[in-house]
Amino acid sequence: MSTQDLLEISKQAFMYSFFLYCIAFIAFAVAVIGKSWRNRDPVRHERKWGRISFFISSVGLLGHLLYFGTRWAGAGRIPVSNMYEFMSFLSMMIMVAFTIVFLIYRKTLLGLFALPIAVIVMAYAAVFPAEVQPLIPSLKSIWLYIHVTLAATGESFFAVGFAAAFMYLLRTVNFDGKDKVDRRQKWWVEFTMFSIIMVIGFIVAVFAFRASGYQAVFTSQQITTDTAGQTTTKEDKVEYNLPPIVAPYNSKVESMQSFAGLDQPLLHAPSWVEGATAGRKLNTIVWSIVGGAIIYLLLRLLVRRPLGKLVSPLLKGLDPDDLDEISYRAIAIGFPIFTLGALVFAMIWAQQAWGRFWGWDPKEVWALISWLYYSAYLHLRLSRGFQGRKASWIAVLGFLVIMFTLVGVNLVIAGLHSYAGTN
Known part of the structure; x- marks a missing residue:
């Protein structure tokens, strides 16, 4: 199969997975909102539509994995070197993280909040040029595979933690x-x-x-x-x-x-x-x-x-403690992965590529800020007893810091990582 054929399959798989995620989101909405329809057994209805929704999202994830594999084969390198590829990979890992957390906790409503994050990140990826671009010399390293993939994987669990924390706030805030x-x-x-x-x-x-x-x-x-x-x-x-x-x-x-x-x-x-x-x-x-x-x-x-007041009634049947626990567990899983990918292996790669472990590049600084922020979250959670609303607000604001690190730094601040910015 030619390189062009592989890239065309990759493009189609990306589109199919995007539409399947959108359909899965609608199905999750039916599972949650449909409980209030007349003559419906709410538990049976949610269980049935929850299985359907999860099946559709899993098929979408398989399509996303097909995109990743065929683009890798077509490009001859791991597809994470520009904003289109990185954000596509991040959305895929958000779905992987969601799938893992869903299989553990079986909370259907989590899909109603996690799926839109993945869909928005995919749509954001599609804004950028999708052409395969040659790697600049500093990116031609095995550390590209390790640093970027682990950083994105850690951030994907932060995204699921954000979704659960935001659900907690919508559930508990008195509107x-x-x-x-x-x-x-x-x-x-x-x-x-x-x-x-x-x-x-x-x-x-x-x-x-x-x-x-x-x-x-x-x-x-x-x-x-x-x-x-x-x-x-x-x-x-x-x-x-x-x-x-x-x-x-x-x-x-x-x-x-x-x-x-x-x-x-x-x-x-x-x-x-x-x-x-x-x-x-x-x-x-x-x-x-x-x-x-x-x-x-x-x-x-x-x-x-207010939009929060509109969404809040959908969460009345959820236990806030479960949401708080899901948010904490997701962040606890993501933190060590992010530490290895965004800091430890990143510094090793920086030493090899630029001859120094640390150079105060804007992306490096904001990656450190993100790490320190989530370190503070875990410290406050474990040693100071921060739970519930306080912990949820920290998790929500933390993901906004992550998104600024991923998006805002590339759009606003010039630096050594600007090759990942807009074309």
């Missing part, structure tokens, strides 16, 4: 409460909802403008000064596929399609945002916020209540 504590809890739940929707907003915006063929091109001048004081000027062409709310610093429009009366960029990136593509990345962040805000406001207008 009808009027005192200061309840209002603060409700606000943070809504902020978490908005953070998730913001990623969805970005995905929707990218695919909508990609389908319309939108394009804007800027000529950007990059001025650099070397250690001897010599100044050099370099011109780069920067292509946008989202309307330029923020244009590159020190740039001029070469071509730009009009959108909703926007014929010129509204702003230029500040000078401290460095790099030829930095303005485009900043524009991406602005569109994520705008798209997320639009979707969130439309949902609020549609349901006429």
Whole structure:
């Protein structure tokens, strides 16, 4: 079988697994929400649809594994070297982690929260170029296999821990409460909802403008000064596929399609945002916020209540202690795997590739911050008795730190790991 055939099978398997995950999510929703339908035995209904849902998600996972294997064979290397491949692998490992935790605890409702995370991460992966790209020299190492796969596996268990912790909060927060504590809890739940929707907003915006063929091109001048004081000027062409709310610093429009009366960029990136593509990345962040805000406001207008309050009744039959235990166990499994992959083996690889174990690269710093954060979580949990709501909030915010490490650092901060960023 030719390389092209393998890559085509990989592409199709990716799409099939994505749609199967979406169907499985709907089936999990039927399993949970359908318990309230008339003339239904709730226990029997949930058990039946839970088995159907899990079967569909497992078939989707098999398709995802087929994607991974055929892309590996077609590319001649493990497919984790750019954002498309890494986020695809991460979504696959989230499903692996979900499958393991589900088989242990048999909580059908967990699928209603874990499946959307995997689907969103897959959709986010599809935003990036899917072409097989040659490895840069520093990536041609066995440590690519070890470092990246173990880091993603640890993060996938953090994702399941996040799902269970967020379910705990939705189950226990008093959305009808009027005192200061309840209002603060409700606000943070809504902020978490908005953070998730913001990623969805970005995905929707990218695919909508990609389908319309939108394009804007800027000529950007990059001025650099070397250690001897010599100044050099370099011109780069920067292509946008989202309307330029923020244009590159020190740039001029070469071509730009009009959108909703926007014929010129509204702003230029500040000078401290460095790099030829930095303005485009900043524009991406602005569109994520705008798209997320639009979707969130439309949902609020549609349901006429906070989204957390809308979802909370679905969890009334769950034992909060079980959710708390699932969250803790998932993070406890993921932490040592993340430690080995994101820190220990990463430092060994850094020594081989760059001649130092540590260099304060932004991705390295945020990986350390993530590790310290989850170290604090486990310490507080085991020695200080942090359980329930306190522990759940730490788990939820911890996964937001992980997502910023994976996504925000690539979009915002230039560094040695920028090869994993947008194309």
